[in-house]
Amino acid sequence: MIINPIDRAIHASKSNDLKTWLATISHQVDIPINVLTELKAYINNNQINQQISKVFQLLIMNEKGYITYIDEGFCCHLGYQIDELLHHHYRILHAGVHSEGFYQDMWQTIKNGDVWRGDICTSSKSKGMFWYRACIIPFVVEADGQKSFAVFRTDISDVKRYDKLLIENLDDDYRRVFSHLVNLTFRVQRHNESGFYAFRMFEGKLAHKVLELVNDAEGETVDSVFYNHRDHSIRSHFDQAFEGKEVTFKHRHKTLSLFTMLTPLYENGQVIEVIGSSIDITSLEKAEEKVKELEYYDSLTKLPNRTKFRKDLQHLVETPNIGGFAVLFCDIDRLKYINDTLGETIGDQVIEIISQRVNNKLADYGVLYRYGGDEFSLIIHTDIKIAKQISEQLLSEIKKPIAIQGNEFFVTTSIGASYYQLDAWSSRELINHASISVHYCKINGRNSSFFYSSKMDKIYNDMLLIEVDIRKALQNNEFKLFYQPQIDVLSEKVIGLEALIRWNHPLKGAIPPSTFIPLAEESGLITQIGEWVIREACQQFMIWRVKGYQPLRIAVNVSAIELQRFDFADKVAIIINETEMDPAYLEFEITENSVMQNTEDCIKTMNTLRKMGISLSIDDFGTGYSSFGYLKKFPINYLKIDQSFIRSALTEASSAEIVKAMIQLAHNFDLKVVAEGVEEANILSLLRDHHCDYYQGYFYSKPLPIEQLETTVLCKTTNY
Known part of the structure; x- marks a missing residue:
């Protein structure tokens, strides 16, 4: 069936005669005779004598409801261009007046092959209301056997003036309500041939915000806010909706983040329109981004x-x-x-x-x-x-x-x-x-x-077990102190003792400090161990005093963790007070690295200890940062040269020179020097030549338990 000749026949005819007009249509288009018969009966029954071009408006739709022909007069009357209606579903003309049952009855009638007659309210492009008396005549195109429907309409808006006014007022109320909704509501139809989507309604407060963005952008339309024919991801959502699925999706338009729901609207078992609803989730998206930022x-x-x-x-x-x-x-x-x-x-x-x-x-x-x-x-x-x-x-x-x-x-x-x-x-x-x-x-x-x-696995497991054992050792008093003598280089007399912790595990035997001290530092137990060592050394000094032994200075190692505690000096003062230890015989050995980690506060703590009468020494000097500029600021009495330099002094000229330089440096700062790890007479001779003050090491004695120390090293005196 060729549609366009209908329009040409209508406008080409100069006759006002109904019979001539019908003959022209019949000649141009293959319409069955019953169509003409029903049309004549309809016209005669309604006693229409006006000009055909003014009275009748014609559209033809297929059995799915899509418009396949519409005359220009009908389009102009409603304010549309032909291509704005052609191949769209006839629902595009619905005014929202009639119920779904009204249209279901209409379709049931014409699908059964019967003629439907009635009054229909139609919406113009500008949303105005027009009433038409309509006659819908089903017919079959012989060429392809497809059923179509010819819709003849006559404008009866004058007759329905009151209804038209009432409906328009109701429609204004309806739109006024929608305009005050926070969300955005829209309606979408799909072009039957091109598949493009057209938006028929755009209402709600959010619509005003969106339209402002559209108006600010050149070349944009309302449709482009939600649908871009080149954006396949958005298109797929609308495609699914027209396939009958309820769809939700998020997308951005300029500064807005929108969450949209598409709901298909059915008629005669097929989706003929989609209703959309959108909310502004911009603030929610920002909140989600903040949550994501906090999460990640x-x-x-x-x-x-x-x-x-x-x-x-x-x-x-x-x-x-x-x-x-x-x-x-x-x-x-x-x-x-x-x-x-x-x-x-x-x-x-x-x-x-x-x-x-x-x-x-x-x-x-x-x-x-x-x-x-x-x-x-x-x-x-x-x-x-x-x-x-x-x-x-x-x-x-x-x-x-x-x-x-x-x-x-x-x-x-x-x-x-x-x-x-x-x-x-x-x-x-x-x-x-x-x-x-x-x-x-x-x-x-x-x-x-x-x-x-892989070897670290066993070490790590052992480390975890030892940490547990350290806690038990503190409770069970398993730690002991050994003492290594410090000797005057010139007089060969014992001038002090260094207290060294030892641990004889009841099951594992002797565990060296190099194994458990780092673990104690890592677990935080070092503060308890350190406090125990200081208290034990002070108590032992007082025991020797009671026994009448000559008093010797006792040096105790203090970890960096202990020294950097704000209450360290206070705890030392408590121990001295409780044990009645003479602080003039107490010395703290502090590693070079420990004071360099938090220098200013360490110096404050060291000054507090010095005021209490406690002597201070820098231990393992030369292995750390060797910041000579800070060395003069430290309130120390002694400098202990690390044993690594002492042991290699005879075999490496550079080590010998370093030892010499350290001794000279210390003396320039009015410090006494203690050399660690002296094991040979030749080393002792070298130290004597370079005017080192004191030494300790296996050459004189290894660290000794209390009993052996008392019988071999300590001397009794009656003058203390």
Whole structure:
């Protein structure tokens, strides 16, 4: 069937005669005779004598309700262009007046092959209301056997004036209600041939906000807010809705985030329109982004956090052909004591500075995460050789001096690492092995980096067991003090004793301090051990006093953790008061590194101890930072040269020169020098030549228990 000739026949005819007009249509279009018969009967029954072109408006629709022909007069009457109605569903003309039952009865009638007659209210493009008396005549096109329906309409708006006014008022109320809704409501129809979608309604407060954005953008229409024919992801949502599914989706339009629901509207078992409803979720999206930021990013450093690290790591191991990469755990050594002494604000600044330093060194090799507290984690995409080089560079970068609010101190770090496809094949193994490596690093002196090896497993397990045993040892009094004599180089007389802790485990036997002291520091038990050592040494001094032995200065090692505690000096004062120890015979040996970590506060504590009458010495001098500029600020009495220099002084000229320089340096600061680890007469001779003051080592005596010390070293006196 050819549709366009109908329009041409109507407008080409100059006759006002109904019979001539019908004959023209019949000649141009193959319409069955019953169509003409029904049409004549309808016209005669209604006694229409006006001009055909003014009285009748014709459209033809297929059995699915899509308009396949519409005359120009009908379009003009409603304010449409022909292409705005052609191939759209006839529902585009619904005014929302009639019930669904009204249209169901109409379709049932014409699908049964009967003619339907009635009055229909139709909406114009400008949303005006027009009443038509309509006659719908079914017919079959012989060419393809498809059923179609010819709709003849006559405008009876004048007759329905009152109804029209009432409906328009109701429609105004309806739109007024919709305009006050917060959400946006719209209606969508689909073009039957092109598949393009047309939006028929756009109401609600949100509509005004959206329309403002549309008006501000050149070339945009209301349709483009929700539907872009080139955007296949959005198109698929509308396609699904017209397939009968309820669809929800989120999308952005400029500054707005919208959540939209599409609900299909059925007629005669098919979707002929979709109703859409949208809400503004912009503030919700921002809140979700904030929640996501809190979930995956650290608020202090803005680095991705532990949760993000684990998620990213899991994604990496699940990615095919990802290749090798390293996972590093980087613990800031003793950050807790910076927080305790300087406050958490300074501690937070330290964390920020360290994170910046690490990020600068990491460059493009990987990602840095704030794992939590004093710990960072890193994922480095490179081979293991370069990963080890980067870890060493991180150590050097981190331990550079830090100056905050007049405080200058040094911070070190312990780094443990594992390598994917070398020692671990899952995220759990990577994390576990890197964690074991960190702990291994800490018990081996900190300020270093270790990549995981299988031997660490046993060491780590033993370490956990020993930590439990340390707690029991404190309760069961399993620790003992041995004492090593300190000798005057010139007179060969014993001038002091160094108290050294020993542990004879009831089942495991002797456990050296090099094994359990780092574990005690790591677990925080070192403060209890340190307090026990000081108290035990003071009590033993008083016992020897009662026994009548000549008083000797007793040196006690103090860990960096103890020295940096704000209440350390107070606890020492309590012990001295309780034991009645003479502080003039008490000496604290402090490692060089411990005072360099938090210099200013350490100096304050040292000054407090000196005022109490306690002597101070720098232990293991030469193995740490060797900051001579700070050395003159320390309120110390003695400088102890590390045994590594003493033992190699005879075989390495450089070590001999270092020892000589250290002795001269100490004397320039009016300090006495103690050489550790003297085991040979030749070494003692060298020390004498360089005017060293004191020494200790196996050449004179190893550390001795109390009983043996009393019988071989101590001398009784009646003058004390």
